[in-house]
Amino acid sequence: MSLYMEWEAVIGLEAHVQLMTRSKIFSGASTAYGAEPNTQACAIDLGLPGVLPVLNGEAVRMAVKFGLAVGAEVATRSIFARKNYFYPDLPKGYQISQYEQPIVKGGRLEIAVDGRRKTIGITRAHLEEDAGKSLHEDFHGFSGIDLNRAGTPLLEIVSEPDLRGAAEAVAYMKKLHTLVVYLGICDGNMQEGSFRCDANVSVRPKGAAKLGTRTELKNLNSFRFIERAIEFEIERQIEVLENGGQVFQETRLYDPDEHETRPMRGKEEAFDYRYFPDPDLLPVELERAVIEDIRATLPELPDAKLGRFMRDYGLTVYEAEVLTADRALADYFEATAKAAADTEPKLAANWVMGDLLGALNRDGLALAKSPVSPQQLGGLLRRIADDTISGKIAKQVFEAMWRSEGDADAIIAAKGLKQITDTSAIEKIVDNIIAANPSQAAQYRAGQDKLLGFFVGQVMRATQGKANPGQVNELLVRKLKGG
C-alpha cells in the first residue's frame, strides 16, 4: 500500500451462470457436459442457413427464481437483442442476449467480511446464449472449434460497483454461488465452467467521487484466482498511478502461474455491438400471477436457513454458516437432528461438521454418496446421549457404519461395545489397577494430579475402552484421594 496517499479500490463483478436446463436456450439439443465435440450442436446451434430460435421456458423460470431470490424487479416484458460481433466460437456472428429490457432489474445480496455485514447491489441479470469453445493446440497452425456449448443458457448477473477489495469480491461471489446452487438453477461446477466471473477493477484516491479508469479481468475460474487476480490488479494500478502513469481501459487475463494480469492480445478495438431487438423472437411477457407461482416454488434461501438454524438449533454463526453453505448438507444435518430426537442439536452439528465431512473428504466422496444416512447417524447419536456408548467408542461404531457393516445398534451388539456402567464392576477394576500401581498412586496422592490420566488409561485398557469415562474418573479420584 502507498505511503503517500490512501487509495480505494472499486470493483464490479459480472457472473456468467450456466442454467441447469436439460436442453439449450433456443434449441432442443442437450446441454450435458463432456460430450464428443460437435455432437450436441444441432442445426440451430450451428447457425445453419434458415434456422430459427425458440425459447426454453425453463430458462425463463430459472431467471425469475433468481430475480425473486435477490429481491429484484422481474420484468413483465423483456426483449431479446442481438449482440453482433465476429468470433469463431459464435456461429451466427451474433449472440442472442438482452440489452435494454432485461428480465431482472435491481436486487441485492448481503455479504459478511471479517464479521462486518455489507449489502451489495445488483444492477441487472439477463438471459443469453453461451458461445462454443476453441482449442488451439494439436492442430498444426489451426484452431479447432467445438460448438457443443453454443446455445447453453446463461444468466449474466451484473453487480453494482459496490465492492471495495478482493475479500469482498470473493465473499460476494461465494454468496452468489451458494444462492444459485440453492435455487437449483446452476450446478456451480467452476471447473466445468458452469459459474464464471469477470471483474471490473479500478482505483481512486480515497474519498474521491469520480471513478478511475477500469480494466476488465477475465479467466477467473476459481475463488482463489478471483482473489489473487484482483489483489494483483489493485496493486498494479496503484503503482502505475503513483509513478505518474495512466491506467488504460483494457481487458486483461489472469495468469495463475506467474500470478499477474496481462493485457489480452487480439482485442485491440472496442467492439461496436450494434445491439437491436432480435426480429426472430417476440417480447417475453410474464403475468404477475405466473411470477407469483414461481415465487411459491422458491426453496428456503441460505440467509433464512442460517437464521433459523441459529434460532431453532442453538448453533453459533460459524456452525450455522458451515452447515448452510450447501443445501444438501443443511438437509442432511436437519434429518440427522430429527432422527436423533431427544439429543442436543449441537451433537448432530459436531458430528456432521466433524466426522461426516471428515470421512467424505478422506474418501473423496460427495455427500450424496455417503454410506451413512442421516437416519443411521441419528441412531448413533442417540446411543451416545443415552450412555449406551461413549463418544470415543461411537467413533469406532461410525467407522464400521461407514464400511456398511450395519446400523449402530447392530454393530454395538455384534462387537460387544456396550459401555460398562455397572458401578461395582468398574469399582472392582479400579481397585485392581490402584493396587497394581502403588508408586504411581503414591505420587498422585503427593500432588501429581496429571497421573490421573495414567490411571484412566489403565482402566480403559482393562475394559477395552468400554467403561463409562465419567464414572471411571469419579471413582479413581475418590479412591486415590480417599483411599
Added chain:
Amino acid sequence: MSLSRDEVERIAHLARIRIDEADIPGYVRNLSDILDFVAQMNAVDAANVSPMAHPLDESQRLRDDVVTETDQREAFQAVAPQVEAGLYLVPKFVE
C-alpha cells in the same frame, strides 16, 4: 449524407468484408446516395411514436425443456470447409 472513405473502410471492417482498393470509390458513392435517399425519413417527426419491431402484437411462445435433437455431426460436417477430429478448423487465432 456523404460518407468518407475512412467511414466506408471502418464499416467494411465491422462487417468483415474485404473491398478491393479499386472498388472503394464506387461503394463510397453508392452508400452515400442511399443514405441521402433514406434521409427522407427526416421529413416526419415521429418522436412520440413507439417503434414497431414486429408486424403483429404477439408474445414469445415458450418451449418445454426437453432434449429433442440427436447427434447429426456427420451430416452437418459433410458441408464443412475443414474439419478434424470432429472440430471445425480455422487459422489459429490467439486468445
Added chain:
Amino acid sequence: MHQRSLADLAAALRRREFSSEELTRACLGRIARFNPRLNAFVTVTEERALGAARAADQRIKAGEARALEGVPIAHKDIFCTKGIRTSCGSRMLDNFIAPYDATVVEKLEQAGAIMVGKTNMDEFAMGSSNETSHYGPVCNPWDISMVPGGSSGGSAAAVAARLVPGATGTDTGGSIRQPAALCGISGLKPTYGAVSRYGMIAFASSLDQAGPFAVSAEDLAVMLQAMSGFDPRDSTSLDRPVPDYRAALDDAIAGLRIGLPKEYLGEGLDAGVAKAVEEAIKVFERLGAKPVEISLPNSRLAVPTYYVVAPAECSSNLARYDGVRFGYRCAEPRDLRDLYERSRGEGFGAEVKRRILIGTYVLSSGYYDAYYLKAQRLRRLISADFARAFGQVDVILGPTSPSVAFKLGAKQDPLTMYLCDIYTIAVNLAGLPGMSIPCGFAGGLPVGLQLIGNYFTEPRLLNAAHRYQRETDWHRRVPPGFE
C-alpha cells in the same frame, strides 16, 4: 397439359386422365428445352422428381391422393431442400447441400407435390430484377431481353413459361408480387406469420414471407392451403387455424369496398400501367364493387424506411456466412481476419455487400437512433395508415409495379432499382397480405394489379381476384413461343 391450371391438373391426375410421371416428364422436357433461354432454374432434380412421380401414381391408384398429389412444382432456391443444393442465388452457398428441409418444402411434399427443381433468384433475395444472381440473370418469357422482376424471378418465369404449374417464392419488399406482375402471372404474399419461415434462408426477418406463384387465384388458394399453418420451430409463426382458402372463391363481390390510394397515382407511374389498372377497376365496378378514394399519407416514407430496416436485419442475418462451418471459403486464408474478409468479400455479390454495409452503418453506435429506431417508428405510422384505411374499405387496389418489365442491364443505379418496389414495400412493413394478378398489357408487356387486404383476409383477397379472373382472361395468356 402445360397450359392447364394447377387445380385442374390435380383433379385430372386424380381422375387418372394421365399419370404424374407423364406430367412430370412433360415439365422436365419443357425445362430442358426452355431453361437455356430463360435461366429460370439453378438445379433440376430429374431423377428424384420421377421417383416421386411414380410414388404419387401408386398413391393415386390406391385412392390415397392428397391435395396436390403428383403435381410438379418448383422451389425458389432460398428454401432448404435436404440433400439438394440450396444456393440462394449466391456464390457463398454454391456448394451448400442443405442437411434439412424447410417447413414449406415439407408441407408441400406432404400434400403430394413433386419438386422438379430449384429456381434462380436475386442473390440472398436482394433485388427487383433477378440480375444479381451468381448464376446469371433470368429472362422474362414475354421478351427475353427484359427482366422478369425479382427477387423470385426464376419462379415467376418458370410459371409464366408454363414449365411448372406452381412455384414457391418469398417476398420481403415485393419479391413475389413484382415478378408476378412483370411476368403476367398471379402471386401472393400472405399475412406475416401465416407461413413458416423455418428453413427459408433469412434476409430481413421481420419482413420475409413465403408464398405461391401460379397462373390463377384459385391455384394460389390450393398452394397456400398446403403451405400455411403454425410451426413450433418458428417463433414468429402464428398459432391460428388455417381457413379453407377456396371456400369463398366464388362468393359475389357486390358491395365490396375497394380503396384507391390517391398517393399511388402520382409521378413515376407508367401511363400504360395506369390505364390497365383503371380498366381493371372498371371490371370490379361492373361486379358490384364500390371504389372509395383513400389516403395513405405516409406511403412516400415506405421505401426509405425499408432501406433502413431491411439492410439492418440482413447485415446481422448474413453474419453467419463466414467460411467456417459451411459455404464458400476463400483459398489459403492467411489468418482469421483474412478468412472472414475474403470469404465474405469474394462470396457475396455487390448488391448484397452494399446492403450489409448500409445495415451495419445504420445499427452502429451513434446512428442507431437516427436511422434504425426512426425507421421502426415510421413503420408504425405506415401500418397505422393501413389500419385507418381498412376501417373504410375491404380491399385496397392499385398497380403492383410503376412500370412493366425493363431491359436487362437498364437499371445500373441501385436507387432506381429500389423504386421498383414503391407500391409493394409498405405491405411488408405492415405485415399485411398482398397479391398481384395480371390485368392487361402495356407495350406488349404484362401489367400487374395489386390487391392488399387486412390481416388474415386472404380468403377475401382470393375471392376478389378469382371473380375478376372469371370475367377476364389476362391470366390465361401465354407468352409467345411458350405455347
